[in-house]
Amino acid sequence: MTITLVGLIIYFIFLFAFAIFSAFAVYHLFQFGYVGDLCRPVAIGYLVAAGAIILFTLILTLGSVV
């Protein structure tokens, strides 16, 4: 239980850094993209994929604890 808690704390610190990076990355894709290019689809795909991975991870991790 303690190991999982420590792991989760480290994971959330990582997620914080990941969120900051993602915010900058998505800002770039939305700000500097051109008309009809792949920037917006990639940004949306990235956010959906990252969200799904984080959700799946938390379900698996908390599921195994509870």
Place this chain on the structure above:
Amino acid sequence: MQKMFPDQKEGEAVLVFLRRHWLTFFPSILIIFVLFLIPLVAFLAIRLAGLALGEFRPLVVLGFSSEILMGLAFFVASFIDYYLDVSIVTNQRIIDIEQKGLFNRSIAQQELARVQDVKTRKAGIFQTFFDYGDVFIQTAGEAPNFEFKSVPKPDEAAQKIMALHHDVLEKGYKELEEKLAEPSQEGAEEGLKEIPKI
């Protein structure tokens, strides 16, 4: 008219829009593929070896998740670096936008009329077979020269740029001729008026 890029002027038409060849993005795709593959292979290895992870299972899940998220972040960073590097030729100017990472973006531009020479270079097996390479544009005076790196069909792009440059020059000459013609006529008429009638 819808703008193709943020700094587009009124009446400015985009005639050449170049990005690096997709093959230059391929090494990044390969690295990303490996980054995604590592957790899957590790997971399969754990399953096949029949290892009981016990209380470490959540840690392994968190580790794999972090690794996949880092792979995803690497993909986006590489994509931005590749996709936002753009070379544009309009009916008025040449624009070279270079994106390096997230926080380094440079934009160089020059009037099309100032182009002096356009060279291309294809070096190596891949550039020769997949028809991509560099286009060097030399401009007049102290103005910076341009280098469009690893663009597809560089010879075609160079020909197009030179043709556009000639068009701009011809248009400029015609406008100049018209301007020169107008005052001389006026001047001639005025001159005739000034001649005293005998």
